[in-house]
Amino acid sequence: xxxxxxxxxxxxxxxxxxxxxxxxxxxxxxxxxxxxxxxxxxxxxxxxxxxxxxxxxxxxxxxxxxxxxxxxxxxxxxxxxxxxxxxxxxxxxxxxxxxxxxxxxxxxxxxxxxxxxxxxxxxxxxxxxxxxxxxxxxxxxxxxxxxxxxxxxxxxxxxxxxxxxxxxxxxxxxxxxxxxxxxxxxxxxxxxxxxxxxxxxxxxxxxxxxxxxxxxxxxxxxxxxxxxxxxxxxxxxxxxxxxxxxxxxxxxxxxxxxxxxxxxxxxxxxxxxxxxxxxxxxxxxxxxxxx
Amino acid sequence: xxxxxxxxxxxxxxxxxxxxxxxxxxxxxxxxxxxxxxxxxxxxxxxxxxxxxxxxxxxxxxxxxxxxxxxxxxxxxxxxxxxxxxxxxxxxxxxxxxxxxxxxxxxxxxxxxxxxxxxxxx
Ligand SMILES: C[S@@+](CC[C@H](N)C(=O)[O-])C[C@H]1O[C@@H](n2cnc3c(N)ncnc32)[C@H](O)[C@@H]1O
Numbered sequence: 001x002x003x004x005x006x007x008x009x010x011x012x013x014x015x016x017x018x019x020x021x022x023x024x025x026x027x028x029x030x031x032x033x034x035x036x037x038x039x040x041x042x043x044x045x046x047x048x049x050x051x052x053x054x055x056x057x058x059x060x061x062x063x064x065x066x067x068x069x070x071x072x073x074x075x076x077x078x079x080x081x082x083x084x085x086x087x088x089x090x091x092x093x094x095x096x097x098x099x100x101x102x103x104x105x106x107x108x109x110x111x112x113x114x115x116x117x118x119x120x121x122x123x124x125x126x127x128x129x130x131x132x133x134x135x136x137x138x139x140x141x142x143x144x145x146x147x148x149x150x151x152x153x154x155x156x157x158x159x160x161x162x163x164x165x166x167x168x169x170x171x172x173x174x175x176x177x178x179x180x181x182x183x184x185x186x187x188x189x190x191x192x193x194x195x196x197x198x199x200x201x202x203x204x205x206x207x208x209x210x211x212x213x214x215x216x217x218x219x220x221x222x223x224x225x226x227x228x229x230x231x232x233x234x235x236x237x238x239x240x241x242x243x244x245x246x247x248x249x250x251x252x253x254x255x256x257x258x259x260x261x262x263x264x265x266x267x268x269x270x271x272x273x274x275x276x277x278x279x280x281x282x283x284x285x286x287x288x289x290x291x
Numbered sequence: 292x293x294x295x296x297x298x299x300x301x302x303x304x305x306x307x308x309x310x311x312x313x314x315x316x317x318x319x320x321x322x323x324x325x326x327x328x329x330x331x332x333x334x335x336x337x338x339x340x341x342x343x344x345x346x347x348x349x350x351x352x353x354x355x356x357x358x359x360x361x362x363x364x365x366x367x368x369x370x371x372x373x374x375x376x377x378x379x380x381x382x383x384x385x386x387x388x389x390x391x392x393x394x395x396x397x398x399x400x401x402x403x404x405x406x407x408x409x410x411x412x413x
Contacts, residue, residue, distance in 0.1 A: 051334050
């Protein structure tokens with residue numbers, strides 16, 4: 001598998017002319033961008049009154065995602081750090097306005113003027129320090145703080161992200177919550193490693209009573225558990241949505257009793273004086289089935 | 292960049308307290324026709340800072356907007372047509388946006404303002 005783009009080069013270098021070309025030539029990329037942005041727009045849950053809104057596309061790149069916004073009648077402003085990507089957007093004659101800007105430096109918009117924001121596969125880039133002056137926490141803070149200020153109260157931001165690991169997801173979500181956003185993570189196709197897609201669905205201001213708002217779990221409102229087995233009936237449809245299958249609780253695997261069970265058993269045996277191997281990160285790990 | 296965006300943009304430089312409105316230096320202006328949507332115009336109207344909008348339109352060569360406007364004008368087709376034109380059909384293609392406090396220039400090329408900050412401006 002190819003290394004994550006975020007680990008190869010800064011975005012303005014990685015998204016060079018040849019990478020940007022793919023956004024006009026690869027039907028696979030075009031298709032994915034369209035699907036992701038349609039879903040993001042759906043999760044924005046704009047009022048169903050047919051009135052076009054002013055939206056942001058953060059990391060708008062070649063404008064594929066913006067085209068989805070235009071097709072739905074909205075006006076949009078797109079910003080991206082890569083000139084090569086924006087050149088493709090110009091070539092494509094997108095209807096939105098484009099800005100060459102680094103979201104990690106904060107967004108320069110007046111307060112409360114934006115009706116909603118989407119971002120497709122871009123925000124995880126902020127978790128990397130590409131220059132010695134880059135501090136991911138500060139860049140995330142600048143980004144979310146300025147995004148929060150520019151959104152109208154009650155407006156939403158839907159950010160589709162590819163966090164590299166749990167720590168990155170927490171870092172991104174935590175920064176959003178500290179900026180004042182309410183919300184959580186919506187996971188589509190959680191059971192498929194290929195099609196699994198994560199969306200941060202953030203609301204500016206107090207969470208609305210709208211049933212479609214993904215309720216964040218946990219007292220600080222930060223951690224949205226993605227563990228099916230912990231989902232109670234009220235929260236599950238909104239925190240996590242699986243568009244493919246009917247929801248069912250994860251069945252306990254009969255054969256493996258889980259790490260906690262193993263650790264408890266080992267402790268019992270130790271107390272009885274048996275010699276038991278030390279607990280390590282390998283304890284009760286999943287093993288390949290052999291034939 | 293259209294005046295819709297100009298009206299929302301403000302200079303983001305560290306220490307700047309009022310970065311709005313950015314002054315416009317126009318070298319090339321183009322017009323592109325778009326369909327008028329009155330729902331959009333009526334909805335966005337309350338968010339527009341009118342005086343800077345009128346000034347910006349003049350800078351780009353369009354001076355038919357009324358100096359003052361309130362929502363009662365939204366019933367006038369004549370007003371809506373002008374509002375629509377100034378907001379969505381006139382593009383600053385080449386030139387610069389200038390921070391009102393620091394005079395720092397943000398160049399605009401191929402219609403795209405370069406809003407990237409230098410490290411000491413963040
Ligand atoms: C997967 S692409 C998304 C492409 C876009 N949705 C489209 O339709 O072409 C991610 C984009 O995020 C942009 N990006 C990464 N870091 C950024 C930053 N700090 N500020 C602005 N854009 C950034 C990249 O330049 C790239 O164009």
